[in-house]
Amino acid sequence: MSTEAVDFDLNRLEKGRSLWQDAFSRLKKNTLAMGGLVFLLLLIVLAVLTPWIAPYSYEEQNLMLGATPPSAEHWFGTDIFGRDQLTRILYGSRISLMVGFIATAVALCIGVTWGTIAGYIGGRVDALMMRFVDILYALPFTIFIILLTVVFGRSMLLLFLAIGAVEWLTMARIVRGQVMAIKHQEFIEAAVAMGMSRPRIMFKHVAPNVLGPIIIYTTLTIPSVILLESFLSFLGLGIQAPQSSWGSLISYGVETMEEYPWLLIFPALTLSMTLFALNFLGDGLRDALDPRVSKD
Amino acid sequence: MKNFGIVVALLLAMVVLHGCGEKKLNNVEYGIRNQILYYANGDEPKSVDPHLITGTVENNIIINLFEGLTSKDAKTLEARPGVAESWTISEDGRVYRFKLRENARWSNGDPLTAEDFVYSWRRALNPRLPNAYAYMMFYIEGAEAFYKGENTDFASVGVKAISPHELEVTLKAPAHFFLQLLDHHSYYPVHGPTLEKFGGVEDPTSRWALPENFVGNGPFVLKRWEINKVVELDKNPHYWDADVVRLQAVHFLPIDDQQAEERAFRSKQVHLTNTPQMDIEKIQVYRKDRPEVLRVIPTYASYYYEFNVQRKPFDDARVRKAFALAIERDLLVKNVTKGGEVPAYNFVPPDPEGYTPQIYWREDVEEARRLLAEAGFPNGEGFPVLTLLYNTHDNHHKVAVAIQQMLKKNLNVNIQLENKEWKVYLAARKNVEHDIARAGWLGDYLDPSNFFDILRSYAGNNNTNWKNPRYDELMNTIEATSDPARRNELFEEANRILAEEMPVLPLYFFVDINLVDTSVKGWYDNVMHFHPLKYVYLEASEP
Numbered sequence: 001m002s003t004e005a006v007d008f009d010l011n012r013l014e015k016g017r018s019l020w021q022d023a024f025s026r027l028k029k030n031t032l033a034m035g036g037l038v039f040l041l042l043l044i045v046l047a048v049l050t051p052w053i054a055p056y057s058y059e060e061q062n063l064m065l066g067a068t069p070p071s072a073e074h075w076f077g078t079d080i081f082g083r084d085q086l087t088r089i090l091y092g093s094r095i096s097l098m099v100g101f102i103a104t105a106v107a108l109c110i111g112v113t114w115g116t117i118a119g120y121i122g123g124r125v126d127a128l129m130m131r132f133v134d135i136l137y138a139l140p141f142t143i144f145i146i147l148l149t150v151v152f153g154r155s156m157l158l159l160f161l162a163i164g165a166v167e168w169l170t171m172a173r174i175v176r177g178q179v180m181a182i183k184h185q186e187f188i189e190a191a192v193a194m195g196m197s198r199p200r201i202m203f204k205h206v207a208p209n210v211l212g213p214i215i216i217y218t219t220l221t222i223p224s225v226i227l228l229e230s231f232l233s234f235l236g237l238g239i240q241a242p243q244s245s246w247g248s249l250i251s252y253g254v255e256t257m258e259e260y261p262w263l264l265i266f267p268a269l270t271l272s273m274t275l276f277a278l279n280f281l282g283d284g285l286r287d288a289l290d291p292r293v294s295k296d
Numbered sequence: 297m298k299n300f301g302i303v304v305a306l307l308l309a310m311v312v313l314h315g316c317g318e319k320k321l322n323n324v325e326y327g328i329r330n331q332i333l334y335y336a337n338g339d340e341p342k343s344v345d346p347h348l349i350t351g352t353v354e355n356n357i358i359i360n361l362f363e364g365l366t367s368k369d370a371k372t373l374e375a376r377p378g379v380a381e382s383w384t385i386s387e388d389g390r391v392y393r394f395k396l397r398e399n400a401r402w403s404n405g406d407p408l409t410a411e412d413f414v415y416s417w418r419r420a421l422n423p424r425l426p427n428a429y430a431y432m433m434f435y436i437e438g439a440e441a442f443y444k445g446e447n448t449d450f451a452s453v454g455v456k457a458i459s460p461h462e463l464e465v466t467l468k469a470p471a472h473f474f475l476q477l478l479d480h481h482s483y484y485p486v487h488g489p490t491l492e493k494f495g496g497v498e499d500p501t502s503r504w505a506l507p508e509n510f511v512g513n514g515p516f517v518l519k520r521w522e523i524n525k526v527v528e529l530d531k532n533p534h535y536w537d538a539d540v541v542r543l544q545a546v547h548f549l550p551i552d553d554q555q556a557e558e559r560a561f562r563s564k565q566v567h568l569t570n571t572p573q574m575d576i577e578k579i580q581v582y583r584k585d586r587p588e589v590l591r592v593i594p595t596y597a598s599y600y601y602e603f604n605v606q607r608k609p610f611d612d613a614r615v616r617k618a619f620a621l622a623i624e625r626d627l628l629v630k631n632v633t634k635g636g637e638v639p640a641y642n643f644v645p646p647d648p649e650g651y652t653p654q655i656y657w658r659e660d661v662e663e664a665r666r667l668l669a670e671a672g673f674p675n676g677e678g679f680p681v682l683t684l685l686y687n688t689h690d691n692h693h694k695v696a697v698a699i700q701q702m703l704k705k706n707l708n709v710n711i712q713l714e715n716k717e718w719k720v721y722l723a724a725r726k727n728v729e730h731d732i733a734r735a736g737w738l739g740d741y742l743d744p745s746n747f748f749d750i751l752r753s754y755a756g757n758n759n760t761n762w763k764n765p766r767y768d769e770l771m772n773t774i775e776a777t778s779d780p781a782r783r784n785e786l787f788e789e790a791n792r793i794l795a796e797e798m799p800v801l802p803l804y805f806f807v808d809i810n811l812v813d814t815s816v817k818g819w820y821d822n823v824m825h826f827h828p829l830k831y832v833y834l835e836a837s838e839p
Contacts, residue, residue: 059701059704060701060705061698061701061705063624063627063628063630063631063632063698064627064631066631080576080577080632080694081632081694081697081698081701082631240712240713241693241696241697241700241713242697242700242701254555255555255575255577255690256577258581259577259578259581260577
């Protein structure tokens with residue numbers, strides 16, 4: 001028994017463990033984070049499969065039926081047009097998750113690159129890049145999005161890009177601050193001394209070391225983006241009826257919460273559970289990815 | 297211990313003061329005490345210039361700021377003396393001679409004379425002023441020619457000031473509703489010197505109708521106007537009949553969200569709501585719990601969608617008809633609007649005074665599909681995605697969502713929904729930028745011509761681009777006809793043209809559903825959504 005175990009360990013030692021393997025093994029020990037991950041994966045699977053598994057059509061109305069509380073046929077009840085609430089939440093998750101992830105990914109890509117470059121190079125380049133961010137910050141967000149939609153018309157893709165293009169600003173600032181903080185640390189200086197190229201240092205050594213704050217901020221961005229979409233939909237800029245998103249379901253649910261509480265409760269519950277899952281996962285990931293945590 | 301005592305005293309003081317704060321009067325109680333009416337008016341008004349406004353939001357305010365020659369009775373809608381204290385009508389029903397009150401005054405104290413009316417009507421008919429209601433004055437002899445620029449001499453128009461207090465009006469043909477029509481805002485007088493001071497009669501952006509410059513002749517004057525907050529009216533001390541006006545002030549609140557409106561009423565922030573419809577889902581609750589404040593009144597008004605008939609494929613009457621036939625109105629009124637609306641198969645609502653339009657079509661999905669196929673879109677194939685425009689409002693949204701789905705289900709046609717804020721929506725409709733737009737028409741006077749006239753080729757409120765010479769001709773003939781039976785025949789012919797051409801898609805006839813606190817007295821229900829505040833007052837209901 002004991003020799004076997006030692007052999008196994010030796011094998012692993014030989015192979016070496018990457019940051020990600022390391023992180024995942026640590027993540028696995030975090031029950032909350034794993035729970036969040038499982039929930040999210042399940043949600044994504046459901047969202048992808050929605051067209052095949054949804055019990056009803058999301059747009060077909062049954063006006064005679066109207067709003068009914070949860071029942072055996074309609075688990076989450078029906079809305080005032082007699083549409084199945086469960087189906088609409090499922091279809092809504094497709095849009096909301098897509099907006100959440102794609103827009104956040106856009107924000108992440110631009111924000112991290114921008115922030116890393118500005119923070120690492122510093123000096124005039126930094127000043128110039130950050131003033132640009134300041135200018136965009138000063139632009140009223142709603143007007144900016146409205147302008148974009150007026151110019152390019154209403155499309156889902158544009159919505160993702162527009163939200164992402166606005167959300168990266170904070171990301172860039174956070175990353176820049178972090179990069180400034182670590183760029184004079186020894187391991188960077190070592191890399192410089194060894195003659196690594198600047199881009200390689202930036203993205204191989206600097207960026208991974210600011211992952212913690214990035215991940216935290218990302219998990220915060222996803223929910224805010226999901227909510228932002230609902231706000232834009234309300235303005236008539238986001239998704240269009242009869243499509244649904246969680247945000248739009250909630251905003252209509254709020255209006256009738258006294259008469260038909262289930263129209264608010266279920267989408268709100270789904271959204272908040274997703275946000276919890278994202279936060280737990282983000283929390284776990286940050287702990288797991290932090291390279292400063294000593295390896296066990 | 298001393299300190300402790302101070303702390304206790306302070307805490308007590310806070311509790312007591314807090315209690316006082318809570319007892320602060322709500323708007324309803326404060327209003328009853330001071331005769332200030334808080335009025336939920338649905339939206340931000342565009343203007344209070346009587347020759348520029350088009351909507352009910354504006355009309356609700358303006359009927360209190362101005363007074364016409366006559367003034368409609370709030371209960372019966374009969375024409376009663378207004379600025380004119382009496383009048384005579386010639387044998388042939390064409391010449392009206394009004395005797396104006398000697399004590400009629402503008403709100404700045406200036407005397408109000410017959411010349412003021414001549415000046416105002418001349419302005420209302422000025423072709424360079426974007427007055428959508430100019431055609432309402434075409435009953436007057438020569439008015440149409442003047443408006444169209446065929447005659448630039450206003451002396452040719454049948455309005456003459458015989459003396460400072462005598463006005464003679466000559467009509468093209470007798471119109472039994474003319475006295476009632478005089479209480480319409482297009483006939484209201486405006487104060488010449490003020491207008492001249494702020495850019496003259498033709499300037500639609502003139503500042504004369506702003507609170508600091510405003511001069512009117514009604515029971516109230518414009519006091520304060522804060523955009524998106526309040527339009528405040530004060531009692532007009534110079535009004536000739538100021539003694540009977542009991543309200544000291546009125547606050548019109550532009551609450552465009554129905555939930556917010558209903559909550560404002562429930563928490564006693566407003567005395568009443570006077571908006572086209574209230575929150576649908578709340579109707580049942582009020583019916584059950586507080587029937588005494590719920591007012592449901594059938595209205596002389598039509599809810600419809602207007603096509604832009606120049607936009608393909610709506611240039612084809614078959615497509616328009618297919619749309620009209622594919623909508624299940626019974627379902628719509630019973631399950632979506634839920635207020636007791638009447639499904640409409642005509643543009644014109646049945647007239648309480650006699651004309652009942654015939655029905656030429658009903659819902660017929662098969663026929664609708666056939667028509668659409670005939671127009672080149674079998675099973676909706678190849679039909680472009682068109683946009684339905686409506687003003688941001690919950691009920692309009694609900695109706696639009698239901699109709700979107702009916703068209704999809706019955707015709708396999710996809711339409712997009714687009715909502716816009718009131719002023720933007722009005723502008724888009726006025727310039728006919730839409731494919732299909734929601735519209736509503738509330739009778740200005742009790743006669744079918746009020747509805748039919750909208751669709752004349754040149755009418756300022758015809759937002760469809762639909763032009764039909766035969767229809768225009770009919771309207772002209774109706775104008776010149778006074779025999780009621782003959783008029784009804786002509787109306788029917790016009791109605792048949794509309795049924796064949798379908799420039800507008802009738803949906804239902806409105807009911808007015810409003811909440812009115814029991815402390816509001818002198819507020820009467822009528823079919824025209826007409827609620828002047830001259831005789832309204834507030835009185836606490838028994839405890």
